[in-house]
Amino acid sequence: MPFPYDPDNYSQQLATKTATLTQLFEGWQTPELEVFDSPKSHYRMRAEFRIWHQDDQSHFAMFKKEDPKTPVFIDDFPIASEQITTLMGLVREAIHQDPELRFKLFQVEFLTTKAGDALITLIYHRKLDEAWQQRAEHWQATWGIPVIGRARKQKLVLERDYVNETLNIAGKAYQFRQYENSFTQPNADVCEKMVSWAVKQTANCTEGDLMELYCGNGNFSIPLAENFNKALGTEISRTSVKSANENIELNNIQNLKIARMASEDLSKAWLHNEPSRRFNEFSIGDYNFNTVLVDPPRAGLDEDTIKLIQRFDRILYVSCNPNTLIDNLTTLKDEYDITAFALFDQFPYTDHIEAGVVLERRTDS
Incomplete structure (x- = not known):
């Protein structure tokens, strides 16, 4: 592991x-x-995974520090929020079903909140076009979760690029807008x-x-x-x-x-x-x-x-x-x-x- x-x-x-x-x-x-x-368990509100394509299958992958070139496939990630573990299964299934979503997909990032909000970022080694956007919009509607596509010098925000969090601080609820690709407490x-x-x-x-x-x-x-x-x-x-x-x-x-x-x-x-x-x-x-x-x-x-x-x-x-x-x-x-x-x-x-x-x-x- x-x-x-x-x-x-x-x-x-x-x-x-x-x-x-x-x-x-x-x-x-x-x-x-x-x-x-x-x-x-289930304490991390964000998680990032490499996507490893092998034998017509795509896997969530991580790497050990002592062996940074050999992927370790991740089927279960219990340190992540329960919402992330659920979304991992949905995204994995969609990648297997949809060639447009899968083609040159390099990384997937999840951002979630205690308030139940979530965001999925798909990162590619190719330019994202209208065909990708149509399929991504389909999956966004299917999952009910906002999707962002990223590639070199490209960012496509289909709905929004932030999540809404509510934190209980000293007995009082505070609202926080947390943006994708910026620092938040994990x-x-x-x-x-x-x-x-x-x-x-x-x-x-x-x-x-x-x-x-x-x-x-x-x-x-x-x-x-x-x-x-x-x-x-x-x-x-x-x-x-x-x-x-x-x-x-x-x-x-x-x-x-x-x-x-x-x-x-x-x-x-x-x-x-x-x-x-x-x-x-x-x-x-x-x-x-x-x-x-x-x-x-x-x-x-x-x-x-x-x-x-x-x-x-x-x-x-x-x-x-x-x-x-x-x-x-x-x-x-x-x-x-x-x-x-x-x-x-x-x-x-x-x-x-x-x-x-x-x-x-x-x-x-």
């Missing part, structure tokens, strides 16, 4: 992750670690727990303002904004900025703005006064920032971004790589105390650990 799956031993695996993270922070003064588990149940944790940590911040770097589609910023006077999110992806602004409107959030700007560019403009049209578009002096949320890539925060977040009295740091988290915290430890500490099991049965910490500036620093 090219993907890890061992539900009978899930509790032990989570205990191992807990011990690993605890040991990594040995020597640091931390509060008790909060551990947020995942469902044992494990929706753990996402709800993670954002709810962040909301809890900022429950008494109404006198100050929030900044979020790497804000994506507003997954954190939108629920958190209600804990603050004002909020500002920064994000470099055009699609994510579009999605965030639509989600702000969907949830009727009045105090949150999104700036399309990389955190590195924000740091240069704010710390070093480098000219920046985008930085000047929002009036930084109108904000009374006391809290910053960062959820960086695996590489962690660069030196300038660390200097930037040191302007804030409270830092919420969500990390997909505890080793780079430790590296970044080493720079901050003389000024801040860790007041909350959490593990979020986004990826069960893997070594991947998602961690969250809250840092509060020491009054004597």
